[in-house]
Amino acid sequence: MRDQSTSAGVPSRRWAEFFVLPLARFLAASSLRAVLLLLVISLIVFGLNRLIPGDPALDLAGENATPEVIDAIRRELGLDRPWTLQYGTWLGDILTGDLGQSIMYNVPVVDLIIQRLPPTASLALVAILLAVTFGLIGGVAAAHWRGQWPDRVITAISTVGIATPHFWVGLILILTFSIHFNLFPASGYKPLSDGIGPWLRSLLLPGIALSFALGAELQRQTRSSIADVLTQDYIRTARAQGLSRAHVLWVRALRNGSGPVLTVIGFQIGILIGGSIVMEKVFGIPGLGTLTIEAVFAKDLPVIQGVVLVNAAFVVVINMLTDLSYRLLNPKVRLQ
Amino acid sequence: MTPSIPGPDRTGAPARTPRNRWVRFARRLAGQPLAVIAGSALLVIVGVLIAAPWIAPYRPDATNLMAVLRPPGTPGHLLGTDELGRDILSRVLVGGRISLLAALQGTGIALLIGVPLGLVSGYFGGWADKIIMFFNDALMSFPAMLLAMAIAGILTPNLTNAMIAIGIITAPRAVRLVRASALSIREETYIEAARAIGASQLSILTRHVIPNILPPLLVFAMILAGTVMLMEAGLSFLGFGVQAPQSSWGAMLGSSLGYAARAPWLATFPGLCIALTVLMLNLFGDGLRDAIGKKVRT
DSSP: OHHHHHHHHHHHHHHIIIIIHHHHHHHHHHHHHHHHHHHHHHHHHHHGGGGSSSOHHHHHHOTTOOHHHHHHHHHHHTTTSOHHHHHHHHHHHHHTTOOOBOTTTOSBHHHHHHHHHHHHHHHHHHHHHHHHHHHHHHHHHHHHTTTSHHHHHHHHHHHHHHHSOHHHHHHHHIIIIIIISOOSOSSOOOOGGGOHHHHHHHHHHHHHHHHHHHHHHHHHHHHHHHHHHTTSHHHHHHHHTTOOHHHIIIIIIHHHHOHHHHHHHHHHHHHHHHHHHHHHHHHTOOSHHHHHHHHHHTTOHHHHHHHHHHHHHHHHHHHHHHHHHHHHHOHHHHTO | OOOOOOSSOTTSOOOOOOSSHHHHHHHHHHTOHHHHHHHHHHHHHHHHHHTHHHHOSSOTTOOOTTSTTOOTTBTTBTTOBOTTOOBHHHHHHHHHHHHHHHHHHHHHHHHHHHHHHHHIIIIIOHHHHHHHHHHHHHHHTSOHHHHHHHHHHHSOOSHHHHHHHHHHHHHHHHHHHHHHHHHHHTTSHHHHHHHHTTOOHHHHIIIIIHHHHHHHHHHHHHHHHHHHHHHHHHHHHHTSSOOTTSOOHHHHHHHHGGGTTTOTHHHHHHHHHHHHHHHHHHHHHHHHHHHHOHHHHO
């Protein structure tokens, strides 16, 4: 009995020592780091206030306002207080979920962001799925036929994909598939509630255009990673065991060589968000990108600050999750 | 069986490796056909764009309402005309000059900010390193295009402000690269030797660290110039960069949006020019990286 309890106890103690404790330490450290990063990010976003040329109170009061009126507006906006106090109040509001009131729409910024989020999230999702499909298939195929013509063709497509402005690709897709062949709508967004078909049809062209750069980067990373895996002994052993070439390539090699995929998506998410802004303009999608363009033209600072802050916070969280997943999936890093 | 003798020398003497590292570098670069083609193409592109005001057949803002939206191949208008009858070829040439200048401006600002901060961070380390890298990571968390648009838009939208915004947003990448290079160089034996003979920090930085950072920085600058060109095109496309009557390739794409169905050539040529230039910058950058040698490459 004693032996049994000992043998049962050792693995669980090891599990705690080698997995749970390091993971808890990592989570605590990365959470603290994320909070500090978010503080610095909030400081930079707050600093956007200071970039506005001139005096906001003067702009709001109009040309013929008396100094008393201007002073009153300045007091009302809190502009007469030191910037540290202004920042403290602004940060306090944000922590309670209040991102301020939009000047152009006169509604809370949070409501606007929630309302415009679904088209942007849908576009990003479609783009990521397309990029992962091309990246994995292209990467594995290029690694398998390394140095031969399929590798050269796929690598050339990726090299061109990275250099091509995605909004131009979007325009070319509209010209070809919407105007010439009349297969897809040239602009607009259909919500998922209208059915998955119309939703996907409205997002396929912008999704393809947006997935270009991410797909190309994923393909490059996957190619390099799979090419490395294919030289390993366990792949040779798998082949020697009589497993089919397709099984070795698409199951064994891909499972071990797809590590960079999550990391690349994590680190490219900021680029994808930036890209979706321009893509929404090309395809007339009423998402966060369109909202930001409208807000910047109208100098609607609360909306600009809200959108920038929410996106940066999202990138921080995604990067943290990427680090965490990399740690969980990779035993070497996990045990460090 | 005699061992094979490297090099083209048939007299039996081993081929000599040139002492000058720039000659070695040039030879390695010349051994890469793709990089040579890309470098030559870049030279041609830059030469044509510099000469644009003299070789453009028309003034880029000269309108002709009798010849609007003419297709490519129209006599006198090789690439056609736009909605105001302006010659597309002239606008592509002169607009490309602005795109190129913008890429240089944005890359220059990023390097001006990033190189000193990266040097301080990597070479001196300590608290300065921690603080700089923390702010750097914070800045890198922003979606670059979004923050550039916010900065350029809140300031008055024009090309200079757009390039300042892009320079600030891309500077963290330069900080990272220079820091990593400085970190590895400061551990080298010749730096220790320089310290041992009493060389000042400034002298070590200017005579040893900076010259050794230059090769990877050159590669980085090439690839960054391509990224900056794409970002400028995006900002100008949205209306936050170049303002009329000036035009860049991105701005030309932006103004083509309303005429996509009637005049597809308005979008085709500026887009092709951006893609081709960025592709050449990337290919030449890749070639430079390979020619610099294994040590820097890794």
